[in-house]
Amino acid sequence: MTQYEPVIGLEIHAELMTNSKMFCSCKVVDSVTAPPNTAVCPVCLGMPGMLPVINRKAVEYALRVALALNCQIQAHNIFARKNYFYPDLPKAYQISQYELPLGVNGWLDVELEDGTSKRIGIRRVHMEEDTGKLTHLEGGGSLVDYNRSGVPLLEIVSEPDIRSGEEARAYAMKIRQILRYLGVNAGDLEKGVFRVEPNISIRPMGSTEFGTRTELKNLNSFKSLADGTAFELARQAEVLDGGGQVVQETRGWHDTKRITFSQRVKEEAEDYRYFPEPDLPPLHISDAWVAQVRASLPELPDAKVARYQTDYGLSEYDARVLTEEQAVANWFEAVPPTAPPKTIANWIINDLFRLMNEHKQAIDDIQVTPVMLGELLELVQKQTINNSTAVDVLNEMFVSGQMAKTIVEAKGLAQISDESALAGLIEQVLDENPDSVAQYLAGKDKLRGWFVGQVMKASRGKANPGLVNKVLVQALEKRR
Ligand SMILES: [Zn+2]
Structure with missing residues (x-):
């Protein structure tokens, strides 16, 4: 059997959380809960003679992403028409960017499960508009909802630098994390506001040519992305080992059967007959605007992780856990320094996360505030309560506020x-346990821990363990 090298590139589509659509003033609404076809107008319905106008906020959001992904920003941007016929596309073309995208030649460092980090190239970041949404009815026929038609959409295309399903997952999760930090996308895969489509091929180890690729769709979770990619790599190897050829096509992922299946033979770029959008002028992005957006970027996850290690002396692991979500990182930073940072981190990662898990609450929903945790830890530092009592108190605080x-x-x-x-x-x-006292005095030192336990129990957990140890040794010695 031939050894193959996987070659994977990811296309990520992310809706931008602007108030209005990309080329009209219709509101961006929740595509799952809003009544169908209520956020539409002649522009996003593709009526003849209607003219699009570029949403400046959407361009700014796109710019944030391109900068955060270390892209070069192109000053001269052109929108293009991507022509294809499908009922979810009322104009029969999608306004996109083709030859002159907003950002090019970026990169992103991704942490892998084995603790190493890998740099994945980002080929381009471009702006486009989303399509409508089709619902296929069981008895035949389909319904179309154009609420989503014209919602600003960002496409992020990686270089084919990814080598496994796990790497694909790590990369996609990091992109999602950054988009959430930037406040431009909620990252909800199930609602389809963040969609990941890998292009997958394999080639004999050592070869530099690309094999024929398939594109995978319907991935509604990061687990499906990892599993679907792994399945597709194995399937292609089996085809080649059997003397067959991989067909260039779009394949769907079947979430219950956990297999991929052929959907349609893949179009080539020329099938879309791209040409510059005649209804939109070229979009010029000034250096001043780029500088202004760059200055407004929040501290991103990698920078936070580095700072937590140097400023707070946390391990990389703890820093990654605390910065995974910006809201958690903000919460951590807001805790008053009544205890060492490592102690605060432990309390959040172990006890607060446990409680949030048990009560199915996010950090923004909980009653415990950073100041309240700081006060609790101060009581521990001052030895007013011991650690195990503090856990009980936090449990109580979590429920009662x-x-x-x-x-x-x-x-x-x-x-x-x-x-x-x-x-x-x-x-x-000691009076209640004369035999144990005798054994201890005869040299069985190990019993000291047992005595401490008995005293803690007798105090119902309220004794100061350090002090118990000290006074206990003195009391035992007195009986010698
Ligand atoms: Zn509209």
């Missing part, structure tokens, strides 16, 4: 840090 101090006072949870109070408890435990 009360401040840590209020809960500690109401429930009498303050730690017993008073030596004389502890000494009483310890004497009581």
Whole structure:
């Protein structure tokens, strides 16, 4: 059997979260919940004689993405007509960019599962408009909803630098993360506002020529992207090993059968008869505008991760977890420094995430605020409560929204840090366990931990463990 090298490029389509559509003033509405064909006008319905006007906000959003993906920005932009016939396309052409896209020659560093990082080239970032949406009825016939027709759409095309389904997933997830940081796309695959289509081919290891590629569609999750790509790579290898040839085509991913199937033979670019859009002037993007948009970009995930490591001394792993979502990163940064950053990070990653998971709440929905966590950790730092009590208090805060101090006072949870109070408890435990005391005094040192446990239990978890240890040793020695 021949060894093959996978060659994968990704096309990502992302709707831009502008208020209005790309070339008309219709509102951008939720394509799942809005009543069909209620956000439409003669322009986005493709009525003859209607003229499109470019949405400046959409261009700015596209510019943000192109800059964040390290692209060169082309000052001279041309819109083109991509001609094809399909009922979801009322004009019978889509306004897109072809020869002169907004951004070219970008790149993105992607972290892989083995802990390494890989740079994926970005060939182009261009602007276009979305199509309408077809619903095929079971008994035959189809319904069309043009609410989505003309919604600003960004296409991000990678170089064929991707070598596995897992790399494809890591790359797509990172793009989605950046778009969310930039506030231009919600990243919802199931609603179709973020769509990923890999171009997949294989070639004999060592060869520099490209094999025939297939394009994969209907991927509605990152898992489907990874699995569908892996399936398609294996299928192509089987075809070639059997002496056959890969057919250039579009294939669909069947989410329940977990296989790909032929949808249609792939069009070549020339089939679309691209030509410059005569109804739109060339779009000039000034250096000043580029500089202004560049200056307005938020701190992006990689920069945040680097800063968390240098400024807060966090591990790369912790920094990645905290910055995966911008809202979580903002939350973390808003916690008052009542405890070391590493401690704050641990409390968020372990305890807060556990609670959010259990209650199915996002960080924006929870009652606990960064200030409230800071106050809780201050009580731990001051040894008013110990760590395990603090976990219980946080659980309570999460449900009731009360401040840590209020809960500690109401429930009498303050730690017993008073030596004389502890000494009483310890004497009581020692009196109740004369055999263990004897064994300890005979040299069985390991029993000390057991005694600490008994005292903690007797205090219902409120004893200060460090102090217990100190007073316990003294009490045991007195009995020698
Ligand atoms: Zn419209």
